[in-house]
Amino acid sequence: VVNITTSSSSVVKGECLRDTILTVQSMCCDAIVMRHPIEGAAVYAADVAKPVIINAGDGAHAHxxxxxxxxxxxxxxxxxxxxxxxxxxxxxxxxxxxxxxxxxxxxxxxxxxxxxxxxxxxxxxxxxxxxxxxxxxxxxxxxxxxxxxxxxxxxxxxxxxxxxxxxxxxxxxxxxxxxxxxxxxxxxxxxxxxxxxxxxxxxxxxxxxxxxxxxVQNGVAVRMALLFLTLTGGKQIEAAN
The missing domain is CATH 3.40.50.1370 (Aspartate/ornithine carbamoyltransferase)
Structure with a gap:
């Protein structure tokens, strides 16, 4: 897990969202969990990036x-x-x-x-x-x-x-x-x-x-399930059944 905050990233130097997403993608990650102050940022990231994008909150739009x-x-x-x-x-x-x-x-x-x-x-x-x-x-x-x-x-x-x-x-x-x-x-x-x-x-x-x-407790289990399903497509569950 790599945790990137705006204050410690190249965003403070003027890097745009597209370049930030592509830089993170270059680290060969499987998923990007993203919180952003601008509504629609997660949808934009999903159009740009190959890894799974999980919206952890975009402005006042959705969580x-x-x-x-x-x-x-x-x-x-x-x-x-x-x-x-x-x-x-x-x-x-x-x-x-x-x-x-x-x-x-x-x-x-x-x-x-x-x-x-x-x-x-x-x-x-x-x-x-x-x-x-x-x-x-x-x-x-x-x-x-x-x-x-x-x-x-x-x-x-x-x-x-x-x-x-x-x-x-x-x-x-x-x-x-x-x-x-x-x-x-x-x-x-x-x-x-x-x-x-x-x-x-x-x-x-x-x-x-x-x-x-x-x-709070259920948040851990639900987000674990969310990562599992988005990264595997539920294939292991189907195989088990």
């Missing part, structure tokens, strides 16, 4: 492996069929690749998806993504089967997208009282790291309904 591990975690929790289930995503939809990935996946599974958060943290025409937008978190959470709490990206808040962290926690934070509005067996997800006391309270982060540690 496929997080979507897979969230689906696997929900399956472990007994939610094998998401059709008609009320799935709620709270927080920063605008900048979240996790939100977009789960919205696509859950829509394909026939789920009923609801989102809530400050309007400035919602994409333009958010309803066109196949979700129902709520101004009040309580309306979104009521009767929920799953609540996916997104990290508030404090590094972006210099833009003044909401008044203050305290104000956000008071109006949109998931706390124990609000969680009681959901179904008793509602599963709470969070892609991590958590800003405790901001988007999620301390008690909810540690409650029995929280599957956050399960997500």
């Amino acid at each position: 496929p492996s997080q979507g897979f591990l969230d689906m696997f975690t929900l399956r472990e929790k007994g939610l094998k069929d998401l059709k008609g289930k009320k799935m709620v995503i709270l927080g920063d939809i605008l900048y979240s690749r996790v939100a977009r990935t789960n919205i696509v996946a859950w829509n394909k599974m026939g789920a009923d998806i609801h989102v809530a958060g400050p309007r400035p943290l919602m994409p333009y025409a958010v309803e066109s993504l196949g979700v129902t937008y709520h101004k009040r978190i309580e309306e979104a959470i009521e009767g929920a089967d799953v609540i996916d709490v997104l990290r508030i990206q404090l590094e972006r808040q210099k833009s003044g997208l909401f008044p203050s962290p305290r104000e956000y926690a008071r109006i949109f934070g998931l706390n124990e009282a609000r969680l009681k509005l959901a179904k008793p067996d509602c599963v709470v997800l969070h892609p991590g790291p958590m800003n405790r006391g901001l988007e999620i309270s301390w008690d909810v982060g540690y409650c029995d309904q929280a599957a956050i540690r399960d997500e």
Whole structure:
């Protein structure tokens, strides 16, 4: 495994993405796991490179492996069929690749998806993504089967997208009282790291309904499986059967 970060690569010297990909390819690698700040970078890399390209996040567009591990975690929790289930995503939809990935996946599974958060943290025409937008978190959470709490990206808040962290926690934070509005067996997800006391309270982060540690553990297995399937095409599995 060769780990290459932007700060220690030739990117800081002006190297373009195409040349970076071709340089890595010249190391005779079998796969490139790639995280990039620009949307569509992974698709571009796949057109340029011969090795397998695995998208580990491209800007605010997509985070496929997080979507897979969230689906696997929900399956472990007994939610094998998401059709008609009320799935709620709270927080920063605008900048979240996790939100977009789960919205696509859950829509394909026939789920009923609801989102809530400050309007400035919602994409333009958010309803066109196949979700129902709520101004009040309580309306979104009521009767929920799953609540996916997104990290508030404090590094972006210099833009003044909401008044203050305290104000956000008071109006949109998931706390124990609000969680009681959901179904008793509602599963709470969070892609991590958590800003405790901001988007999620301390008690909810540690409650029995929280599957956050399960997500971390399942992330290892799911990404191992992803590498295996993309590198072998599942041929060894077919041979075993």
